Amino acid sequence: MHEKLARRVREVEEVIVRYLPKEEGHQKTVIEAMNYSVRAGGKRLRPMLMQETYRLFGGHGQEVEPFMAAIEMIHTSSLIHDDLPCMDNDELRRGLPTTWVKYGYDIAVLAGDAFLIYAMETAAKACFLVKDTGLVARAMGLLAHKTGIYGMIGGQVVDVELTNQPLSREKLDFIYRLKTSALLEASMMIGALLGGADDKCLEAVEQMASAVGLAFQIQDDILDVTATTEQLGKPALSDEKNQKTTYVTLEGIDKAQADVAKISAQAIERLHCLPGENPFLEELIQMLITRKK
Secondary structure (H helix, E strand, O other): OHHHHHHHHHHHHHHHHHOOOOOOOOOHHHHHHHHHHHHOOOOOHHHHHHHHHHHHOOOOOOOHHHHHHHHHHHHHHHHHHHOOOOOOOOOEEOOEEOHHHHHOHHHHHHHHHHHHHHHHHHHHHHHHHOOOHHHHHHHHHHHHHHHOOOOHHHHHHHHHHOOOOOOOHHHHHHHHHHHHHHHHHHHHHHHHHHHOOOHHHHHHHHHHHHHHHHHHHHHHHHHHHHOOHHHHOOOOOHHHHOOOOOHHHHHOHHHHHHHHHHHHHHHHHHHHOOOOOOHHHHHHHHHHOOOOO
16 A cells, blocks of 8 residues: 555656746745745645545546645645744744745745635636536635635634633534645545536535544644654644644543544445445545554
8 A cells, every 4th residue: 555655646746746836037936935845745635635536436537637736735835824933833844944944934924825826726727628617616616615714724713713722622623624624625525526426425525524634633633742753744742832722632642542443434434325436545544544644
């Protein structure tokens, strides 16, 4: 599986790189910062899940590729902003200096903003790859919805506001559902939509992706207290340093580990209810939510 995954990561990487902006013009500093942030590496989880869900529903064209690049750009934008001094104040990401450390606070803010806009510009290029441009418009609307105030950014707002404050399980679930699950939902739903899924299947994919996102985030909380900085490629105990309430601090590590297993099983069960087969997608989901780094 690891060899297969490494090959797929390289293939996804090639797609993403094709859509990165050229480092030229008077504004090239911000473009260099954008590209540095993407090229720093990563699991490429979201574009890979998008493509594999697309394939699950019988998709076999190229219209998914601009969206694969776009979702990684949006994810990268969130990481650039998360690392800022006004947020988590992290200086290391994927074993490298964070964008604000390398390029400065001001350029990092602009790079994160630029990626949000450039992601939509990139997604729109799918219009030239399909006959039904309405499908692309629907996918773009979904991408924007899951990114904005009703998705990732909305979750980040509540996360920031409640730092250093008591946090209920209800509010923690809300943050995780929006901040983490929303982009995974967008990834898999866009893949399904472009692959030909009907509304009923789209709803089932959303529920499955939501479960994957929750399990993924709880595992991230577990790793923050059990893994080393070298394993994570970012500072260990970052949540503790920032006095953040996490699933582990609320429920304890034993229950957190048990809940990851339970939620993961629910995600796989929902996958099995969908039409089509994609063994690699199932392996990928299993591996990502039980990862050790």
